[in-house]
Amino acid sequence: MKVGPGENLLSTAKINDIKTWLSSAITDQETCLEGLIEMNSTLVDEVKTAMKNSTEFTIEKDQLWYLVIEEKFGPSPSTWFPSSVGSTHGHSCWKTIVDQIRRGLHRYSITINSGDKISFWFDLWCSPQPLKSIAPSLFRISSLKFGCIQDFIPTNPTDTGWLLTFNRDIRNSEIQQLTSLLATIGDRPPIRNTESDSRSWSHTKQGVFTVKSAYDALQTSNQAFFPTKLIWNPKIPFRINFFCWLVSLHKILTLDNLQKRGHSLANACVLCLKQAESPHHILLHCPFTRHIWNQILPQFGWCWVCPPSVLLLAQSWSSKGFTKIGKIIWQFVPAALFTSIWDERNRRAFNNKLKDVHCLTNEIKTLIHFWVSSHYNNLKFPLQDFIFNWDSLFL
């Protein structure tokens, strides 16, 4: 900070400036840098470099927390990103952190300088997938599984190709993978310089990660992706909306999810007794459930292909071409069906009682009729129309 002749080092105005700058620095690194540039500070470059390196996993390699993580989960082949955790589902906070980091790998860009930090097989430096996934057989026989890019470049400048070394000769069946690998990395290695490799965050101008930019990026992508209007319908009781939300995230306590949480259970669907239970099976693909879907979906002029997941079902749920009452009913169908089938599953599993397809179908139609008549007072449709003339409501 410059002090002019006759000025105090810390005037009230300067203290206020520092307070503003500090609060910006804590919440938003971009604002902090802009503030420094406005002040013509000589520290801009130094602070920029410090921020670039301020990712704990990248620089705190000798800190206790890093050593504990490395001891417990093993070393990571990547300089910047932790490797995925294969331990039991739901028992590790670190597992969740790593999952979130790995979901955002494509949001970083990697710059090759000397090739000293980028893992050849594990980092995303030349394609959206790591090379070990593009050529898994070659990765298995590679003599440098954990090498960085510079280990794969010959030191002799007259050698212009890649230095790929394997523990044995490549077999005919692996030539296809070698072709894919070379097509991805190119014939010649990149031209290098003496600087260290760097990684930058794609959603800010400075390439520095900020919570705000990550939040904005996630919110923008999720808005287009998640069917909020169908899942969080204000005309449906909150308890059922919450259940549908858990279903869309694949988080309800079906037997497969309990197994992932470490419970030792035999997994069989109580509705069909033929296949393993999962959210998608019990709510979409189970033969018993398909009978109910067939009773609820209108039978005229269209063919419904059951989607592989509940989320895809919600994303493709459309009432195009239906009557006014048909469109109103349609918004309630998934929630009514999911909650009734889940109740039936619990009834069979815990109370040893059951209802048949016909009874459940009528129960679902009655529930939808209740929701329609509660929220649309001007639409007077008797319950028997829902029970006996269901298809005609959509025409």
Ligand SMILES: [Zn+2]
């Ligand atoms: Zn089943």
